[in-house]
Amino acid sequence: MIMLAKIGLGIVGTLAVAGAYTFRDGVMRVDVDEHHAGGDHVHLWFPAAAVPMVMSAVPDRELAKMSRQAREYMPLARAVAHELGQLPDTTFVEVQDRNEHVRISTHYGAIQIDVTDPDEDVHVLCPLATIEDITQQIAEVRPDEGDNR
Amino acid sequence: MSRNPGKAFRNTSLIAGVVAAATLLLAPFAGYAQSASGGDRWLHVRVVSTDADGETVSVNVPLELAEKVLPAINKKELHDGKVTIDHFDGDGVDFRAVLEAVRNAKDGEFVTVTGKNQEDVRVAKKDGFLLVHVTDNSGHMGHRHHAAEKDADGKGDKDADKHADAKDAKKDTVSHVEVKIPMSVVDAMLGSGKNELDIVAGLHMLAKQGDTELVSVKDEDNTVRIWVDSKNAPAPEGGTR
Numbered sequence: 001m002i003m004l005a006k007i008g009l010g011i012v013g014t015l016a017v018a019g020a021y022t023f024r025d026g027v028m029r030v031d032v033d034e035h036h037a038g039g040d041h042v043h044l045w046f047p048a049a050a051v052p053m054v055m056s057a058v059p060d061r062e063l064a065k066m067s068r069q070a071r072e073y074m075p076l077a078r079a080v081a082h083e084l085g086q087l088p089d090t091t092f093v094e095v096q097d098r099n100e101h102v103r104i105s106t107h108y109g110a111i112q113i114d115v116t117d118p119d120e121d122v123h124v125l126c127p128l129a130t131i132e133d134i135t136q137q138i139a140e141v142r143p144d145e146g147d148n149r
Numbered sequence: 150m151s152r153n154p155g156k157a158f159r160n161t162s163l164i165a166g167v168v169a170a171a172t173l174l175l176a177p178f179a180g181y182a183q184s185a186s187g188g189d190r191w192l193h194v195r196v197v198s199t200d201a202d203g204e205t206v207s208v209n210v211p212l213e214l215a216e217k218v219l220p221a222i223n224k225k226e227l228h229d230g231k232v233t234i235d236h237f238d239g240d241g242v243d244f245r246a247v248l249e250a251v252r253n254a255k256d257g258e259f260v261t262v263t264g265k266n267q268e269d270v271r272v273a274k275k276d277g278f279l280l281v282h283v284t285d286n287s288g289h290m291g292h293r294h295h296a297a298e299k300d301a302d303g304k305g306d307k308d309a310d311k312h313a314d315a316k317d318a319k320k321d322t323v324s325h326v327e328v329k330i331p332m333s334v335v336d337a338m339l340g341s342g343k344n345e346l347d348i349v350a351g352l353h354m355l356a357k358q359g360d361t362e363l364v365s366v367k368d369e370d371n372t373v374r375i376w377v378d379s380k381n382a383p384a385p386e387g388g389t390r
Contacts, residue, residue, distance in 0.1 A: 079217060087189070090211075091209065092208065093207070093209075094205075095206050098201070
């Protein structure tokens with residue numbers, strides 16, 4: 001009985017630590033709900049820690065292409081993400097009219113974009129640290145990398 | 150000593166495991182909690198429209214963020230947080246020369262222009278602030294002129310014009326624009342090269358000022374306010390606090 005309890009404790013402990021490690025960088029969340037018959041409902045939640053791993057699986061050629069297209073904006077995006085991470089939770093932009101509501105805010109170290117209108121609701125949550133990592137990875141890729149492969 | 154050392158050990162292991170997991174899970178937020186201190190200055194923009202859509206736009210930007218991010222933008226006239234005004238088309242107005250002249254002048258009203266279309270522009274310097282006040286009555290005049298042209302051409306439908314005039318009369322409006330910029334900010338912006346405005350230096354100086362309403366625009370349909378304070382959310386309605 002004690003042995004079973006020890007095994008159970010080991011499994012629970014391992015799962016807890018693995019879960020904590022996996023979600024240490026927070027969660028990326030994408031929710032899309034279309035308000036019409038047959039409309040899509042997408043609810044995607046995944047650990048932000050997985051993003052750098054996914055990025056490393058992207059072919060060099062594609063990364064180089066991304067780098068060429070977005071290179072000039074990467075330092076800006078990185079600087080913004082870094083600085084936003086230093087600030088308290090804030091709503092930076094909010095637009096509200098009779099039908100539509102758009103909000104860009106930070107929430108516990110993540111940027112949150114919420115769009116609500118009669119046609120659809122879109123909610124995106126992305127940890128700022130993940131944006132920093134991604135922009136750094138893209139900025140570090142040489143634009144001509146992968147062209148010769 | 151515990152009466153049951155094995156149970157005590159298991160309890161301790163369980164607590165240690167939970168604490169370790171919780172620490173790992175919450176670690177990303179620790180830095181956030183430490184850095185979420187006050188003292189920052191915020192630039193707020195609020196646009197309230199009273200038209201049918203009733204649109205409200207609210208933008209809140211920490212000045213420090215703008216100071217750090219602007220130098221990262223190098224595009225056209227903006228580079229290293231400065232705007233090059235070499236080839237800036239100001240309809241023949243040398244803005245830098247105007248600002249220099251205002252900076253070196255004593256307190257008082259410098260420019261008062263009353264135009265044909267009842268637009269009134271006043272530029273003044275008072276108590277360390279550059280003040281610009283524009284009152285524009287021209288909107289209604291323009292509509293009437295347009296209707297009169299149609300009549301003169303003989304192409305306009307008189308009933309339609311009467312209807313348009315009645316509609317315009319309802320829209321008759323005066324727009325007020327008030328700009329209030331601390332002279333120290335103007336000084337800081339002019340501090341760099343001859344053909345440049347140092348926006349970052351201006352923002353840095355602005356951050357040192359007290360709560361200030363910088364721009365206020367009011368007309369029939371819209372109210373626009375730009376102000377600086379130390380709050381990271383706009384006041385619900387009206388003033389800066």
